[in-house]
Amino acid sequence: MNARETTSENKFMAGLKDVAREADVSIATVSRVLNLPENVHPDTRVRVQKAIKKLNYKPSRVARRLRVNNGASNLIGLLIPDIRNPFYVEVVRGVEKAASETGYAFIMSNFSQNVGKEKLYMDIMLSESVDGLIVAPASEDDKIVLQLVKSGLPLVCIDRALVNAKVDSVVVNNYLGTREALEYLISLGHERIAVILGPLEIPTYRERLKAYRETMLAHNIELDENLIKIGDSSHNSGCIFTRELLAMNRPPTAIFAGNNLISLGTLEVLHLNKVRIPEDISVLGFDDVFWAISLNPPLTAVSQPGFEIGRRAAEMLFQRIKEPKRTHAKVVLNTQLMVRKSCKAIAVNN
Amino acid sequence: MNARETTSENKFMAGLKDVAREADVSIATVSRVLNLPENVHPDTRVRVQKAIKKLNYKPSRVARRLRVNNGASNLIGLLIPDIRNPFYVEVVRGVEKAASETGYAFIMSNFSQNVGKEKLYMDIMLSESVDGLIVAPASEDDKIVLQLVKSGLPLVCIDRALVNAKVDSVVVNNYLGTREALEYLISLGHERIAVILGPLEIPTYRERLKAYRETMLAHNIELDENLIKIGDSSHNSGCIFTRELLAMNRPPTAIFAGNNLISLGTLEVLHLNKVRIPEDISVLGFDDVFWAISLNPPLTAVSQPGFEIGRRAAEMLFQRIKEPKRTHAKVVLNTQLMVRKSCKAIAVNN
């Protein structure tokens, strides 16, 4: 069994050594043409490059990462709470875009809103020596993330910021987005507007609730606490609370669903009960999805720029990796109200 | 500035050496309690474990991967064609489940049906020394994947198999799924059934088309080639072809949409044109999604077990990594027709 070529095991990758031998230089030189090409004689350089091509050599990111300590391993981690939520898949795509443009690879983990998994995956990522992390923290004072930030690992928070910590973050203006949506509903004549939200530990929901209260107040609409439903951020939540809402003596004339999963649940129950949208009830969702327009009726929704969030977050992270002590920033992106067909003006006095 | 603790750089991770010093043993022993605990004296073991805990030591997967050549790096790669397609996010979840149960981490890349990116990401993954790969090949004779398989890298194909190669794969019975769906439609009295499919280079679509032709034939329904639309697998495809279908002299009474994105496009156009479902036209989609029930009307669809596909694929991959020369297998999973409200019997003779 001869040495090279025929190992038939995992050794399909030529190594630095092979290239060096092929080009008749030292491995150091090969490494140089890869990293500091200007420091090597043009002739040698082309010879080496030729060898690299010939052997189809690809540097091992692993070895590189082990050796380089400062941050040039070109790997980042992305930790998202729920991959089933289309909002986050847009985020993923945004991160991917930015990463692929920069030669970064990324590891992604989906922790399903589960703190145990969040920790597990974070450990794995550290253990993989990522250069940095993009995370949507489980809560505003997510201990695990907090600790990581303090340790100095480049990290940017998305969607949910972290209180009590100097950290880069890119979030959405939940307050304004909600306010705008509600005012649209109010302008249509709605006063009994129900709201279904996820857990208030998650800052985004708190902001949306705050906006709800304040907007109603600002328009002199009395607050009916029974119209405020707080559950988890799932489809199921949408179902349950919509049923409750429908069963009220004085049901709402409009429902503001706190995220796209909740919206779906709401729609499901509404359709099931043959209540017509928007004739019988108006529905407005936070979080747009690309197929909202395929719904019947097309859903009016607050669009969050998920893709953009991901892209910006990645860009910020790359910057911070390069320049660890730049001052931290929080970028807040605006939402956009996508008016479609699921809301309708209320007939006054009827 | 004292040595440890205060480096404030990336050195928050204690190393094997630190643990060894703390427990007053050699690094080899520490390594042993991690990997072959039975080979170390109980007393030493607990001492070491205590030290590990105290220092919050986490082994570097990177170093391990560099060292171990055979396949114990506990990292696999997952290459998917389109993360926006909910089917694939189910696959991702399935892989994640299996991986997290086994201590594997995974890198995921979304190549957006783009062969260039497919190659790029595959290179990155190799460069990361993954133990194996799960891939949905771009086509049946995807050169890149083929080459990889031949090189001996553990690899399993999902959704789309590879012809001319001995390789593990887990796919869905597209033929049967389509046939079942079509026969349901036929049993409802439909004969003018349109079908919108993605590109025929993708084997799944070829199978679905084959099933279409053969099922129609088997039921003595004449084939109208104008009812067969082949495009890409996007939402847009659904829109375009549905419009075409609607504009026909004798439009179809039912549309069979080739995937969930196409279904969405179809629905969108139908709603836009105020054609009622199922009164005016029946719609049946290949590929179920968890919110199909929230649609109006709830969509009747062929459910592909995406999660299961991912899980099985991962399990097969782990097996193959352990036992590289076991014989290859192709597991084919069945679909399930989810009858909901979007199809209706045709009024005969009217």
Next chain:
DNA sequence: ATGAAAGCGCTAACAG
């Protein structure tokens, strides 16, 4: 401009 050599953190012989 180039080479020699020292590790990065870990595993796996090989000795004891």
Next chain:
DNA sequence: CTGTTAGCGCTTTCAT
């Protein structure tokens, strides 16, 4: 049962 040691593939002084 435990320690010593030689690398894994690469980057990076330090010489030359």
